[in-house]
Amino acid sequence: MHHPDLCIAGAGIIGLSLALELHDRGYRVTVFDQGAPLAESSTAAAGMLAAHDPDNPPQLLSLASLSLSLYPDFLDRIHTLSGLRIPFQTHTTLQSVPPDTAIADSELTCEDLAHLLPALTPSDHRFVLLDEHSLDPRQLASALLAAVRATTINLQPHTAVLSTHSIDNAVEITTPKGTIHAAQFVNCTGAWAAATSRLPNIPVAPRKGQMFSVSLPPSLPLHFVLRTPDIYIVPRTAGPATGRAIIGATVEDIGFDKAVHPADIDRLRSLAAALLPAIARAHQLEAWSGLRPATSDGLPLLGVLPGQPNHFIATGHYRNGILLAPATARVMAEFIVGGIPSVDLSPFSPARSLSLLPSP
Numbered sequence: 001m002h003h004p005d006l007c008i009a010g011a012g013i014i015g016l017s018l019a020l021e022l023h024d025r026g027y028r029v030t031v032f033d034q035g036a037p038l039a040e041s042s043t044a045a046a047g048m049l050a051a052h053d054p055d056n057p058p059q060l061l062s063l064a065s066l067s068l069s070l071y072p073d074f075l076d077r078i079h080t081l082s083g084l085r086i087p088f089q090t091h092t093t094l095q096s097v098p099p100d101t102a103i104a105d106s107e108l109t110c111e112d113l114a115h116l117l118p119a120l121t122p123s124d125h126r127f128v129l130l131d132e133h134s135l136d137p138r139q140l141a142s143a144l145l146a147a148v149r150a151t152t153i154n155l156q157p158h159t160a161v162l163s164t165h166s167i168d169n170a171v172e173i174t175t176p177k178g179t180i181h182a183a184q185f186v187n188c189t190g191a192w193a194a195a196t197s198r199l200p201n202i203p204v205a206p207r208k209g210q211m212f213s214v215s216l217p218p219s220l221p222l223h224f225v226l227r228t229p230d231i232y233i234v235p236r237t238a239g240p241a242t243g244r245a246i247i248g249a250t251v252e253d254i255g256f257d258k259a260v261h262p263a264d265i266d267r268l269r270s271l272a273a274a275l276l277p278a279i280a281r282a283h284q285l286e287a288w289s290g291l292r293p294a295t296s297d298g299l300p301l302l303g304v305l306p307g308q309p310n311h312f313i314a315t316g317h318y319r320n321g322i323l324l325a326p327a328t329a330r331v332m333a334e335f336i337v338g339g340i341p342s343v344d345l346s347p348f349s350p351a352r353s354l355s356l357l358p359s360p
């Protein structure tokens with residue numbers, strides 16, 4: 001095997017976006033994935049770019065805002081390399097807000113809601129309209145993969161990183177195909193970051209999300225996202241999935257299990273139908289699950305591992321990895337080349353993770 005400048009473990013949206021950014025800065029990059037690229041959380045996602053979801057930790061806002069500002073260039077770069085243009089599917093989100101929350105945006109009246117979405121049963125929800133986009137992560141994944149393949153990035157699917165070892169100015173990386181040395185290594189293995197054999201003890205854990213898709217009935221033309229703390233309904237309005245809605249999602253702390261349970265899908269359908277009764281009878285197309293990479297404070301781990309100057313990590317994006325991919329690639333590349341990141345990375349420092357670890 002040849003000796004790359006930099007090696008990434010994990011070909012999800014985070015690993016491949018970072019690979020592109022570093023390639024554009026002149027790095028020779030190799031990316032290993034234990035399975036197929038983009039076959040895990042990154043293609044299980046709904047695709048909301050939910051920077052202003054009231055459930056987000058406030059410390060996420062600077063990174064989320066940077067990502068939103070980078071998204072058009074990110075999609076242009078992918079288009080230039082792959083020839084594939086990824087459209088936004090929606091441009092607004094009808095977001096419910098809890099009764100005791102002060103809201104900057106003006107709350108919609110019952111008349112506004114009836115005009116906007118006559119099929120909605122608002123019950124006791126208060127709603128605001130957010131300026132927020134969504135895209136189809138499967139479309140994005142195909143284009144991102146084609147973009148990476150159009151470069152000299154060395155993508156090695158079905159090759160797990162078994163262990164890493166820092167030596168002098170390099171990192172020794174062991175895979176089933178052999179051992180290589182890279183000047184720098186980045187762990188982008190998502191929910192597997194802590195489970196990956198002999199990587200340092202990193203507090204990232206899987207949070208399973210089950211979802212399903214339906215064919216929207218003609219009586220329910222939905223052109224924006226509908227989101228409450230319990231359920232979201234995300235319509236596809238462009239491309240091959242037009243006319244579908246993605247409905248999700250469970251949040252489960254049960255390890256690496258990805259089984260889909262009809263009873264859980266039925267519960268999601270009931271929650272969605274409580275808002276839009278027509279969903280109760282909508283034809284189900286698919287059901288699936290994915291493993292979000294979660295940290296105990298809800299913030300990603302972005303930076304260098306304590307005491308290992310060539311060993312970086314970019315994971316723990318939990319419910320917002322699609323949103324945060326362009327900014328993560330940008331700030332990690334800036335950090336890796338020794339520059340000043342565009343946003344303050346101290347809230348995301350892996351060093352803080354040591355204090356998140358349970359006491360022995």
Ligand SMILES: Cc1cc2nc3c(=O)[nH]c(=O)nc-3n(C[C@H](O)[C@H](O)[C@H](O)COP(=O)(O)OP(=O)(O)OC[C@H]3O[C@@H](n4cnc5c(N)ncnc54)[C@H](O)[C@@H]3O)c2cc1C
Binds near residue numbers: 013015040047317321
């Ligand atoms: C149901 C659901 C809905 C979601 N909805 C949204 C949404 O609407 N908006 C949003 O922004 N985010 C959403 N997310 C979150 C988003 O999908 C994740 O935050 C994001 O995909 C994480 O990307 P990643 O590249 O870190 O992880 P992944 O896509 O999981 O990629 C990690 C990769 O690492 C590989 N790997 C693991 N171990 C090793 C190893 N030892 N060696 C080599 N490779 C390895 C895996 O095979 C995998 O390909 C959702 C997630 C789920 C599950």
